Amino acid sequence: MLIIRCSKCKNKLFKYEKIGKGKLLHLWKKRIKKEYSIIKSNKNIYCECGNLIGVDEGIYIKIIKSSITYSGEIIK
Numbered sequence: 001m002l003i004i005r006c007s008k009c010k011n012k013l014f015k016y017e018k019i020g021k022g023k024l025l026h027l028w029k030k031r032i033k034k035e036y037s038i039i040k041s042n043k044n045i046y047c048e049c050g051n052l053i054g055v056d057e058g059i060y061i062k063i064i065k066s067s068i069t070y071s072g073e074i075i076k
């Protein structure tokens, strides 16, 4: 499980099940296990601090790489 945090304020954003190698570019909604304090406005997803995290594309969230950091285990 990965804990995804805001790169600006370090707040937790998502608990996410990342499977396989590769960069974290999309968050598949079915693999999001928990949402923390995020703000949704139209299709944009923000951290509580106002940092734009990504864009809701329906089945996944396209994340802005520079807006997040993450830690935890990737399932291979």
Ligand SMILES: [Zn+2]
Residues within 6 Å of the ligand: 006, 007, 008, 009, 010, 011, 047, 048, 049, 050, 051
């Ligand atoms: Zn933040």
